[in-house]
Amino acid sequence: MNRRQFLLASAAAAAVPALGLAPGRLFAAPKDTPRLLVVFLRGGYDANNLLVPHGSDFYYQSRPKLAIAKPDAANPDSAIALDGHWGLAPTVKDSMKPLWDRKQVAFIPFSGTTDLSRSHFETQDNIEAGEPDGHSMAQRSGFLARLSGVMKPASPIAFTDSLPLSFQGGGDIPNISLRGAGKAAFDDRQSALLAGMYHGTPLEQAASDGLKLRQQVSADLTREMVASSRGAVSAKGFALETQRMATLMRDQYRLGFVDVGGWDTHVNQGAAKGQLANNLGNLGAGLAAYADALGEEWNNTVVIVVSEFGRTFRENGNQGTDHGHGTTYWVLGGRVHGGRIAGDQVAITQPNLLQDRDYPVLNNYRDVIGGLLVRGWGLSSRQVQQVFPGSKPKDLQLV
Secondary structure, three states, X not given: OOHHHHHHHHHHHHHHHHHOOOOOOOOOOOOOXXXXXXXXXXXXXXXXXXXXXXXXXXXXXXXXXXXXXXXOOOOOOEOEEOOOOOEEOHHHHHHHHHHHHOOOEEEEEEEEOOOOOOXXXXXXXXHHHOOOOOOOOOOOOOHHHHHHHHOOOOOEEEOOOOOOHHHOOOOOOOXXXXXXXXXXXXXXXXXXXXXXXXXXXXXXXHHHXXXXXXXXXXXXXXXXHHHHOOOOOOOOXXXXXXXHHHHHHHHOOXXXXXXXXXXXXXXXXXXXXXXHHHHHHHHHHHHHHHHHHHHHHHHXXXXXXXXXXXXXXXOOOOOOOOEXXXXXXXXEOOOOOOOXXXXXXXXXOHHHOEOOOEOOXXXXXXXXXXXXXXXXXXXXXXXXXXXXXXXXXXXXXXX
């Protein structure tokens, strides 16, 4: 084998397992079947500066530098009033407020897990496993993997560099990162060479499927770039990725997972502007782009945005926030019963904080998602228990 062949072989060996594609995975799922996308914000985002409790004087006392101003039509950096108690961060005004007005997004404050470790890794694993307290992580079984076994058709995919815990234990589930996927990894000649190397081997079908998927993603992005050159405004980063995800979810897959990092804002978090606002702005633009790219199939889609925990209610001495507990989940979709703040709530006062520092968790993630699966996908009680053992599905009538 010469150096050129060695490099191609090395690239193929790296590419095919990373895609995790089993034979027959590239197929078109039936149209009009419901889709579910889970968006995991890794790092514990500060929900208090996304869903702003502008009706709470305690919020403004606790955040002299980080609080977002009360709704004020003359102040573009003020919260966007949703009702007398809650408002949206101004950075998501253009992306989320239209969906709110169309009743296609709801927010669930005081959400999360019973895990009180405030450890990113432990709490992320806890959520992705979807098991009750005290379970063993030895089997590495994720709730989306179990869901893929009972949701028909599931057609699962993870838009990640490696298969996340939430999809582990579910057999041969594909994963592919769309970051940097704008240029095809291999041209036609190289693809033919790589496919030939696996001809007649057990990896032949997986290699062929993997190469097809990479080429398809590249072609989709090229079309988007051509369209944007005619004056269309395209959001960057996450928004660009979600447009590519929408193509795959619309045509082939029904159960998806993607994670977004950068939410651990201990220092210089910012208020209406700054690093958190930038992240929220990109996230909101990405979700809006996802909805637009799905077209009519947005009506058959539910998106759930979760994070391992929230942040401390009070700001710290570094103009940031520290690891907290309760957070706010988002539920979006064309037929979501949105335009409301859902779930159990308490007044935002000092006595109602958990350990005098955090939002309490009143809406357990296993119960909330379980309730969505019952209403939106018709799962039986037995099937929900397969996905979330020991859970008590909570019907928030969101779908």
